[in-house]
Amino acid sequence: MSHPATTTPEDTRSNRDVVVVADLHKSFGDVEVLKGIDLSIHRGEVVCVIGPSGSGKSTLLRCVNLLEQPTGGAVFFDGEDITDVDYDIDEARSRLGMVFQQFNLFPHLTALGNCMLAQMNVLGRSKAEAREVAQRNLERVGLGERGDAHPSQLSGGQQQRVAIARALSMDPELMLFDEPTSALDPELVGDVLSVMRSLADEGMTMMVVTHEMAFARDVADRVIFMDGGVIVEEGHPDQVIGDPTEERTRSFLQRVL
Ligand code: ADP
């Protein structure tokens, strides 16, 4: 992409980076869980975050969407500091889609209803428009025929795909996934991963915490290995997963591969 000559370095950065995390710290009481994280995610990039349990991956994602308030550093979204007290958190949240390990669907609503609710409540869309957008996104995840089903009538993999459709229905600029397949029976993992793969192919900007090393290797533009609240190593998946530099990365991969 080329920029006009008058573009400042700041403009260039904010055009290119959807999220910038700067010296992020997070403590719970006396325990420092994130010890200074720096990273940026470019528009259209897929970043996979790997690392042992307890290394701070979920906390990092939860700080990016402000489910947790950082204790130090800042998170910039489209160049704006969303950790600033004056920033409207709901504004940022409506532009981020989050998919959790547990799908967190409303059991009393249908698949369509789950995908419509926040569109109406947060974005102020009419019921008709919300329904149309929801239907389109259920089709996108291969569930166009199941809009009237309640979560209890769907498999775990289908429920997770509804959760993805629900997030997509908000037209997010960035999708955050926290171990989206970890709660699924093994035979249901593939369908969810292939939906995520097609989103990546469409150019969606994605940050994905995952233990699916084959997915990370195939789909990620960049892999980040975290351990003990810091980024130990990051780079192209062929390097970080295929030929890691750091001993800690090597021993983690030996345990999971
Ligand atoms: P990961 O997702 O990599 O497994 P987490 O970010 O969930 O790691 O957790 C990192 C560390 O922070 C763990 O030791 C966990 O016990 C601790 N932690 C996470 N959330 C809280 C919380 N709300 N209160 C206290 N400790 C927490």
Ligand code: MG
């Ligand atoms: Mg976690």
